Amino acid sequence: MARGTIPGSTGSVHPLRLLGDSVLRGRSEHVTEFDESLEALVESMFASMYAADGVGLAANQVGVAKRVFVYDCPDDEDRRHLGHIVNPRLVETAGVMVTGEEGCLSVPGVRARTPRYDIAVVEGFDSRGEPVRVTGTGFFARCLQHECGHLEGGLFLDHLSGLTRIRAERAVRRAPWYTA
Numbered sequence: 001m002a003r004g005t006i007p008g009s010t011g012s013v014h015p016l017r018l019l020g021d022s023v024l025r026g027r028s029e030h031v032t033e034f035d036e037s038l039e040a041l042v043e044s045m046f047a048s049m050y051a052a053d054g055v056g057l058a059a060n061q062v063g064v065a066k067r068v069f070v071y072d073c074p075d076d077e078d079r080r081h082l083g084h085i086v087n088p089r090l091v092e093t094a095g096v097m098v099t100g101e102e103g104c105l106s107v108p109g110v111r112a113r114t115p116r117y118d119i120a121v122v123e124g125f126d127s128r129g130e131p132v133r134v135t136g137t138g139f140f141a142r143c144l145q146h147e148c149g150h151l152e153g154g155l156f157l158d159h160l161s162g163l164t165r166i167r168a169e170r171a172v173r174r175a176p177w178y179t180a
Contacts, residue, residue: 007072007082008046014062016052018177019107019155023060028067028151031086034129038068042084042127045070054105056143058150061106067124069147076138085132088124090148093117093141100142102156109175112168114156120144 017023031038041064049057055073059066070084095118102114120141123133136144146156160168172178 005043007070007084008043008048008050011040011043011045011047013051014044014048016048016061016105017063019157019172020179021063021106023063023065024106024150024155025153026060026065027153028058028060028065031066031068031125034086034125034127038086039127041066041068042070045084046072049105052105056147057105058147060150067151069151071140071143071147073136073140073143075136075140081134081136081140081143083132083134084127085122085124085134086127086129088122088148088151090120090145091123092121093119093145094121095119095137095141098138098142100139102142102146104146104156106150107155107157107172107175108177110157110168110171112156112160112164114142114159116142116145116159122148 045057048062056071059068067087072082074080097115098118099113099115101111103111118141120136122144126132
């Protein structure tokens with residue numbers, strides 16, 4: 001991402017992939033080239049995330065099976081966290097398991113109380129290949145775990161159980177965008 005630019009300001013908005021699209025369930029590939037095309041992808045991911053009113057977006061959600069995600073997410077103390085991570089690795093989860101409201105841009109309109117740790121640490125690189133380490137607490141920790149999960153082919157629905165899972169699956173089947 002070019003220094004001094006507003007994230008997403010030079011990117012193109014791409015349609016989001018929805019539950020049922022195979023790219024969401026496959027493990028994303030590691031990025032090996034840190035070049036202008038990667039920076040353009042990051043910019044377009046920011047633009048797409050903002051257009052969908054999201055707080056995080058993984059590359060496979062716009063149909064690109066690469067290990068990249070962007071975020072513009074508050075924590076529980078309303079501090080804003082803005083950035084992107086290439087080849088992220090969730091290296092630590094800690095604290096207590098908190099069950100909180102969660103949704104997903106690839107499962108629009110469906111929300112469920114989802115268990116996540118309240119501390120998460122992710123390591124990876126920026127779009128220029130410089131190492132980054134991000135620590136999140138509260139809602140931001142939830143976002144980091146959610147986006148890392150996408151790159152492994154997971155969705156927040158996978159963390160649900162019992163009646164919560166049944167209700168979420170029923171909501172998916174009733175959603176106007178869902179095709180069996």
